[in-house]
Amino acid sequence: MAKKTAIRQNLKTLQRHLGAKKDTSESLAGVISAIALAGKSIAEKVRRARIEDVLGDAGEINLHGEVQQKLDVLSNALLLHCLSACPRVGVCASEEEDEPVVVRPWSDGGEFCVLFDPLDGSSNIDVAVSVGTIFSILPALDGPDPAAAVLQPGTRQIAAGYILYGSSVLMVLTTGDGVDMYVLDPSLGEFVLVMERLEIPSASKIYSVNEAYFDLFSPGIQAYLRFAHESGYGSRYVGSMVADVHRTLLKGGVFLYPATTKHPDGKLRLLYEGNPMALVIEQAGGAAATGEQRILEVEPRKLHQRCPVILGSPEEVEHVTRRL
Numbered sequence: 221m222a223k224k225t226a227i228r229q230n231l232k233t234l235q236r237h238l239g240a241k242k243d244t245s246e247s248l249a250g251v252i253s254a255i256a257l258a259g260k261s262i263a264e265k266v267r268r269a270r271i272e273d274v275l276g277d278a279g280e281i282n283l284h285g286e287v288q289q290k291l292d293v294l295s296n297a298l299l300l301h302c303l304s305a306c307p308r309v310g311v312c313a314s315e316e317e318d319e320p321v322v323v324r325p326w327s328d329g330g331e332f333c334v335l336f337d338p339l340d341g342s343s344n345i346d347v348a349v350s351v352g353t354i355f356s357i358l359p360a361l362d363g364p365d366p367a368a369a370v371l372q373p374g375t376r377q378i379a380a381g382y383i384l385y386g387s388s389v390l391m392v393l394t395t396g397d398g399v400d401m402y403v404l405d406p407s408l409g410e411f412v413l414v415m416e417r418l419e420i421p422s423a424s425k426i427y428s429v430n431e432a433y434f435d436l437f438s439p440g441i442q443a444y445l446r447f448a449h450e451s452g453y454g455s456r457y458v459g460s461m462v463a464d465v466h467r468t469l470l471k472g473g474v475f476l477y478p479a480t481t482k483h484p485d486g487k488l489r490l491l492y493e494g495n496p497m498a499l500v501i502e503q504a505g506g507a508a509a510t511g512e513q514r515i516l517e518v519e520p521r522k523l524h525q526r527c528p529v530i531l532g533s534p535e536e537v538e539h540v541t542r543r544l
Contacts, residue, residue, distance in 0.1 A: 234391065234402050234411040243397045247308040248357070248378060251332050254309070255355055256391060256411055258302040259383040260404065262295045262338075262353060266345065266385045275346055291345060292316055295338035295353065303334050310360035313370045313523060314338055315492045320367035320523065326360055332378070333358040333369045337492040340382075341460030350386035352462025356496040370523060374495030374516035381500060382462050392418075392466065394503040399469075420506040423535035424472025425453045428464045436480035440511070440544035447539065461488070465497050465531070469504055474532035474540060478511065486510070486528035490520055494527045507537040511544045 232240075234256055238249040269275050274290045296316040303309045304323050310330020313320040315337045324330040334357055341351040357379040361369040381393035389404035391411050399418040402411035427448050434442060448455075456473070458464050468475045479486045488494055498508035498515035508515045508531035518527055530540050 232413040233408070234413070237400070237413045241395060241397070244395045247331060248395065250308055251303070251306055251334060251357060252379065252393065254302045254306040255299070255334070258299045259353055259389070259391065260409070261298045262383070263385050263389045263404065265291060265294055266351065269345055288316065289339070289342040289345070292339050292342050299336055299338050299353070308332055309334055311366050311369055313491065315489055315524070320370050322366045325366055326362040330366065331360050333360050335370060335491050337489070340462050340493070344460050349458060349460055350384055350463040351460055352385060353383040354462060354493055354496050355382070356380045356491065370491065371520045373519055374498055377495060377499050380496035382466070382496065384462050384466055386463065390466070392469070392500060394500050396503070399500055399504045418469060418504045420469055420501065420504045421472030421533055422505070423533050425451065426456055426471060426473030427453050427476065427536070428455070428457045428468060428473060429476040430457060430459070431455070433480050436482055437478055438544065441476070441478045441540070443543045444540045447543070461493060461497070465501070468532045469501065472533040472536070474530065474536035476540065477529040479528040483526070485526045487526055488529050490518055490525045490527040491523065494529050497529070498531060501531045505534070506532055507534040509537060509541055511541060
């Protein structure tokens with residue numbers, strides 16, 4: 221199980237911990253610190269959203285045909301601002317942007333691409349449900365089109381994670397050598413390490429899916445759900461991906477956002493949601509698949525590509541995939 225780091229003595233801030241990790245360069249630590257800075261600002265905006273009247277629709281439709289929330293736009297701007305100020309960021313790509321944003325070319329030091337969903341689950345803020353930022357860091361490519369670097373499979377990710385804005389503000393992060401969790405300490409204004417090398421339980425009789433779409437799921441997913449009902453499984457579903465995946469990481473089970481007859485390619489975005497969450501879960505000893513292959517091995521063809529997602533405890537994921 222995960223090691224719990226004492227938080228009353230020997231506090232390790234995110235920056236200090238990254239500085240001590242052999243797999244994390246100073247440049248990469250700088251990018252993660254920029255994401256953390258944006259996360260602190262977003263957390264404050266989320267807390268004050270109703271007071272500052274930044275809840276609700278922004279009055280714009282994004283390229284996915286979805287109504288943008290005011291906090292989507294604000295969170296996107298904060299991340300772009302913080303990442304653009306980081307001297308090693310070359311390209312940013314966001315669920316809220318039509319095209320990648322080239323910050324600086326490789327020749328000027330832009331060695332990383334950062335992809336993100338600025339505020340996953342933002343439509344839930346009105347009812348005080350936990351939301352989050354999901355991020356993925358890839359190597360930039362030296363070539364005539366810097367923006368092309370975002371179309372890399374998840375196996376090429378250097379780091380990935382999410383920030384959860386809930387009863388506390390958490391950052392869960394992997395740099396390719398296990399998964400660590402940090403909590404934003406309001407008294408310090410810093411993320412501090414609270415758990416190292418999280419390990420997802422190998423099995424747990426919990427599944428997380430929107431069963432309202434049962435009739436639209438494939439026969440294999442329907443067969444799995446019947447198996448879960450007959451085998452005494454519990455259902456836990458928040459409807460905010462970051463919250464549902466975080467619970468799955470800590471408690472075990474399986475999170476499903478499968479294809480449907482209306483959305484045969486799935487609804488979650490491969491580059492902003494599928495890949496970073498898959499890397500986190502795999503680094504914690506779990507599994508992540510589309511139902512046909514490992515998520516991290518999917519070759520992206522376009523920026524906003526979607527994919528089905530089945531991730532969690534390895535034994536529970538296998539219960540699903542062997543029925544497909």
